[in-house]
Amino acid sequence: MDSEKPLRRLTVGQETKLLFAANRWRRPLEPHHPVDPAAAEAALTRMYEFLNVPMPPVVWVDSPGAATELLRDAGEMLPAAEGYRSGLYGIDGLDPMPGQSWLIEGIGWTLGDEVDESALALVAKLMGTELQSWYAPPVEGNHGYGTLSPSASAIRATVFADRSVRAGHDAWLTAYWVGFYDAIGQAGLIEYWPAAQERLDALMALADSGAGWWWPFRDRCVISLRPVEMATEHVASAHSPAVRPHRADGPAMTFLDGWTRYAWRGVPVPESLIEEGWTAERLLHETWDPELRRCAIERLGWHRFLDATGLQPTTPPIPDPSRPGRTLALYDVPEDLARRGGVRVLVLGEGGRRFSMEVTGFHHGPLEVGSYLAGRYRGADHDPAS
Numbered sequence: 001m002d003s004e005k006p007l008r009r010l011t012v013g014q015e016t017k018l019l020f021a022a023n024r025w026r027r028p029l030e031p032h033h034p035v036d037p038a039a040a041e042a043a044l045t046r047m048y049e050f051l052n053v054p055m056p057p058v059v060w061v062d063s064p065g066a067a068t069e070l071l072r073d074a075g076e077m078l079p080a081a082e083g084y085r086s087g088l089y090g091i092d093g094l095d096p097m098p099g100q101s102w103l104i105e106g107i108g109w110t111l112g113d114e115v116d117e118s119a120l121a122l123v124a125k126l127m128g129t130e131l132q133s134w135y136a137p138p139v140e141g142n143h144g145y146g147t148l149s150p151s152a153s154a155i156r157a158t159v160f161a162d163r164s165v166r167a168g169h170d171a172w173l174t175a176y177w178v179g180f181y182d183a184i185g186q187a188g189l190i191e192y193w194p195a196a197q198e199r200l201d202a203l204m205a206l207a208d209s210g211a212g213w214w215w216p217f218r219d220r221c222v223i224s225l226r227p228v229e230m231a232t233e234h235v236a237s238a239h240s241p242a243v244r245p246h247r248a249d250g251p252a253m254t255f256l257d258g259w260t261r262y263a264w265r266g267v268p269v270p271e272s273l274i275e276e277g278w279t280a281e282r283l284l285h286e287t288w289d290p291e292l293r294r295c296a297i298e299r300l301g302w303h304r305f306l307d308a309t310g311l312q313p314t315t316p317p318i319p320d321p322s323r324p325g326r327t328l329a330l331y332d333v334p335e336d337l338a339r340r341g342g343v344r345v346l347v348l349g350e351g352g353r354r355f356s357m358e359v360t361g362f363h364h365g366p367l368e369v370g371s372y373l374a375g376r377y378r379g380a381d382h383d384p385a386s
Helices: 011-027 037-050 066-070 105-112 116-128 151-160 175-186 194-208 271-275 280-286 290-300 302-309 366-376
Strands: 060-061 131-137 143-148 211-216 221-225 232-237 242-245 326-332 341-350 351-358
Touching: 011 116, 011 175, 011 326, 037 060, 037 194, 037 211, 037 221, 060 066, 066 211, 116 131, 116 143, 116 175, 143 175, 151 175, 151 242, 175 194, 271 290, 280 290, 280 302, 290 302, 302 341, 302 351
Parallel strands: 060 221
Antiparallel strands: 131 143, 211 221, 232 242, 326 341, 341 351
């Protein structure tokens, strides 16, 4: 692979190309990106051809659930590499062609010695991903970079949370990381050798085709559509903007055939937790999974959960000096129920209404928490309890 010398800053032309590439890859990331079956099948045909495997008949389905039903009695799926590497080999379970076995890692690892880290971090942020740095094989002592997308991880976890659903290889979510490699190539930060560029082109075409996931077999290749509806919430991140599936009153994802996926703040949850809501007694007996318990408590409301379980505040409720008629009470949260370590819950009571919110554990009393929140929201259009 040929490349340019290390760069310490980006030129105006390079910045322009990076912005163009970032905008170009935002479109394929949308669930409603138009589907081009011919483009998807052509890209997958190339992936089979890279390893001298004949392209089998293609079957399109409306959802991963439908793919699971179709493939329930099928044989072993041809595996692809995991995570951000998924698919660049084509079908990794087959014997790779000579010189191809470290293709994506070769791109990623070589980057470590060819471009400045600050330039790579900028590209990753523009693509909505986080730059990852490694010191590990394939080359002893080599330093390389890749990307991680919290959005892609949360979406994939929601779709394939149920073990009864046969996990597929990403087509849609591949756009998060192939966009990174495309952008640095477009900006001239690296020049790919022809075989790598050819495979990258195939993956980009697949990501841009509107396909969702794919299941490659020797006798067939199944392709699923993306969801027709997806509810998300934005997640604050120091590295890049991210979204995660979330909906409090229905499925976070709905597919064309009616297949649904439920999620609470990026955590896959059972349908009953959202559609019915779990009581405190049910959530304590339904699962031992602490993450699922936390989601159920947040869905129920901490103040209701605290009442039902009989947990007592650290001190008796006190008047809120910043708002007459309102009281403040602070509760310790058991470690197995906290979303993160050292969490407490502040319950605000006003008339017949009560509100609750998680706060960091370093606050020692309800008045201290109330003062902190009053300062944080001073000048805002809403009260922290609203």
